[in-house]
Amino acid sequence: MNCKKCDSSHTVLLRKKDYYCDDCFMVNTNHKFRACIGKNKILIPNENVLIGISGGVGSTVLLDLVNHAVTLENTKKLRIVPFFVHLLDEERKDSAQAVIKQCNKYNINVYIIHLAEYMDLKFDIPEANCIPETEENKVKLFHDMLNSMPITAATDFLLKVKRNLLVEFAKKVKCRIVFTGETTSTLAINLLTNLATGRGSQVQDDIGFCDVRDKEIKILRPIKDISKEELDYYVAIKQLSPFHEKDVISNSLQSVIASFVSDLQKDFQATISTVCKTADKIGNQERMNDERNMQEKCVICKSNLHTRDLNISALEATNISRKVSLGNAQFRQYLDNNPDISSLESDATPSVFPLINKYLCYGCSRNQSEMNQTKLPPYIEEVLKL
Template structure:
């Protein structure tokens, strides 16, 4: 079994602090001998946990992590139909480049799958400039024969081939209206994440893809694990950070083949391949409002601080998610919004929360004993309308209407 990356504790590399046109910290331009192949190179790459190596040896190492993640688990069938999610960030371009490289190898080393690429346009939701269409078209030419598609978040059935794509002129974006009805940024970010996942699933089904590649790296998964627990999604937190997430409808499986790569390795790969990200990492909805604006922002800032000061802790947090047991009962009912297992019967904590809410609402004037209040709390858990605890919290923040 391939063991590469098991002692990968160098997650930070201070790459998040690099400025435009600056070299990622750890790339040495002075000539030297590669520690791996002993060939003299004019550009050496020095990861925190490895000796300096040349460009070719570094690319081989990084690409092997991608192949090892898929090969060790044997979760990608031969000739599978794969949908790659492109968001314009550095990590999504790395995933695209790695998959294309794996597809262009000889018959023995080739990754046998059929890939399509979808770019999710979030311009209206994110309130930012639209994507550079020329840059997207250039990517579609560079990474032929992959088919490139574009879909606009919140615009329903707007899937188009990149060569036929024209931005929607519709000002009526249903998703924006729903986000505006949510009271807190925490609820809006959580709702947007679930809607984006459901949109990608619908695209995969329409393109007849059985697997989806998502470009999440180790620091993203560490943040996602802590965020899921903070939002009350602890019962499904393991699937939020696992290599394989099988909660999507239509038997579509979500894979995270870059989960063992660090931010430093992503920045090195971008430099080595001269790739140009369309957007800077971290340009997510609501991030510009500061670290205290939501639970997600606060958790992201906390993990970023860990990455800067205690790099190995980020790896420890992320790998803890792999050790959390997942409820695998096939008959377990699932949430109609996020497809996670319904947690009303999984934890006494939720019963305690509803009991406290019942006591708070009853006050001192209500003639109810403890058994009555406990019975009321149990009924509230049963009357959940097919939603898990975290999605019910989003529903509770809606000023009007239903979550779905």
């Protein structure tokens, strides 16, 4: 078979049916990246953009695409001033070394920020290309906090930590825009996880092209239309060297969903793209208006607490079924005969999650209630007044 664009012999086979040569494949992938940014018309020429680099396959390709686009000498040059940042997990310093090496190859500076800085958010802009010092005690408190949660909650919480740190660092280096390198596969997994953990109303910010939760900083996902299969070809053709992250911690809901999605994808090539298209349909359309940013937000994930434009949330559904059951005479009698469970009658949900809807969304309330005695960062505790 020959390349479907130029008829030379094929080197790339996508979705078991589309043949390309290396050149046409690269043109195509670059085009997807540029089209994704272009059609959303959110960038102003020559503005600062912060790019989060984990070292994994997605961000390795994002780094190469950005570098290629900003070094073009023609009208297609991408007019942004990029800043690069890597969030460092203390227990995995090798990822930071790998990212510094990757960036060195392009002659690019990268800032390394410890995840533990989440504990007070008081960090300065560090010296570029080296791992900054941080207090041991802060690192310990951070890990105690994560370790006090079940794995599923900790994995979910860590995503919120990273998002907050990116937004804070973007403010420090005066970037209004952040790029992150989530791939279609990651987003499909995140979508199903969101639905399963009661974060359905947050789908559009967590999975869509643009996270608009912060009123100043927008987080964009410019490679969200590039599949894992395409990324792997890209890495091979350009001989890039991604840092191979360990997969999501096993035994978590996220890891179960990840293997479910990737197993399905093997036999049904449209699985991931179908899941992601569904995300666009779930999202509500009024996100960009200013009124949205006036609302009260969850102190951990910064999502709006009162999503009145959403039809129903998991929590409301639970509340409604409880009320309906209590209104049923037969069920009432059953309750009266069983005093142990008649506590259902009192407003059960607020007693389980005392902070819900006031300071925390349902998902973060659940994470918080599953923490074992340890403390959230002081600036959050302050708000919650625990």
